[in-house]
Amino acid sequence: MTAVTTASVPVAESSSRVRPSEVLRIVRLHTVNPAIFFGVPWLILAGAWAVTMVIALIIAGAVGPLSETETGFEYSWAVLSPQWYLIVVGVQAISYTFPFALGFGATRRDYWLGTGLMFALVSVVNAAAIATLLLIERATNGWWIGAGMFDALWYVGADWGTAFFSTFALQLLVLFIGAGVTTVYMRWRMRGMMTVLFGAIALILAIIALLTFTESWESLGAWLASIGVAGVFTLVLAKAVAWAVAGFLVIRRATPR
Known part of the structure; x- marks a missing residue:
C-alpha cells in the first residue's frame, strides 16, 4: 500500500510542472497544417x-494620377482584413488539436502554454511583415500608383516599431478571443456560449449607458488621445493577456468533443 502511494507522487508532481519539451511539442502539433495560421490569412x-490596387487604378483612370496627398485610402480598413479570420484561426487551433494533445499525454497546462507560444510566434511574424510592407508602401509612394492600403487608420505617421507593436497586440487579442470562446464551448457547450454572448452584450450596453448618462464620451476620447497609439494598444495587449488567463482557467476542466 505504501509502495503504491509513493509511486503515485512523482506522477502528480510531473503533471504540475511545466515541461518545455511538451510545450514545444504542442507548437509542432499546431504547425502540422501551417495554412491555418499563415496561408489563409495572407x-x-x-x-x-x-482589390485596393484595382480601385486605385480605376480612380486614376477616371480622374488622373493620384497625388501624394491623396487621403481617401487612409480610411481603408483593408489592412485589417485578416484580423477577423484570425478569430476563426483561434477556434480551429483549439478544436482541432486539443483532443490529440490530451491523447498523447500532454497536460492542459503544457497545451495552453504551447498554444500561447504558437499564437505569439504567429503574431510576431505577421506584425513584422505588415510593418515592413507599410514602409515599402511609403517608399514606393503607394506601390508607384499613389494607392494606400497599409498606411491607413492609426498606421498613418507611425514608425516601424509602433506598427509592429499595434499589429502584434491586435493579432494576439483576436487569436485568444477565438481560443477562449472555444474553451467555453468545450466546458459548458451551448449554454456557456449563450451566457458569454449575452453577458458581453449586457456589459457593452452598460458601458455605453454609463458613458452616455455621465457625458464622458469626450473625456474618454481625450484620454485615449493623450496616451497615444502605443498606450491604446498596450490596453489591447492587456486584454489579450486577460483572455489568455481566462482561457487557461476554463480549459483546465474542459472536455474535448
Whole structure:
C-alpha cells in the first residue's frame, strides 16, 4: 500500500510542472497544417491588396494620377482584413488539436502554454511583415500608383516599431478571443456560449449607458488621445493577456468533443 502511494507522487508532481519539451511539442502539433495560421490569412490580405490596387487604378483612370496627398485610402480598413479570420484561426487551433494533445499525454497546462507560444510566434511574424510592407508602401509612394492600403487608420505617421507593436497586440487579442470562446464551448457547450454572448452584450450596453448618462464620451476620447497609439494598444495587449488567463482557467476542466 505504501509502495503504491509513493509511486503515485512523482506522477502528480510531473503533471504540475511545466515541461518545455511538451510545450514545444504542442507548437509542432499546431504547425502540422501551417495554412491555418499563415496561408489563409495572407491569401485574404493579398486579395484585399489586389482589390485596393484595382480601385486605385480605376480612380486614376477616371480622374488622373493620384497625388501624394491623396487621403481617401487612409480610411481603408483593408489592412485589417485578416484580423477577423484570425478569430476563426483561434477556434480551429483549439478544436482541432486539443483532443490529440490530451491523447498523447500532454497536460492542459503544457497545451495552453504551447498554444500561447504558437499564437505569439504567429503574431510576431505577421506584425513584422505588415510593418515592413507599410514602409515599402511609403517608399514606393503607394506601390508607384499613389494607392494606400497599409498606411491607413492609426498606421498613418507611425514608425516601424509602433506598427509592429499595434499589429502584434491586435493579432494576439483576436487569436485568444477565438481560443477562449472555444474553451467555453468545450466546458459548458451551448449554454456557456449563450451566457458569454449575452453577458458581453449586457456589459457593452452598460458601458455605453454609463458613458452616455455621465457625458464622458469626450473625456474618454481625450484620454485615449493623450496616451497615444502605443498606450491604446498596450490596453489591447492587456486584454489579450486577460483572455489568455481566462482561457487557461476554463480549459483546465474542459472536455474535448
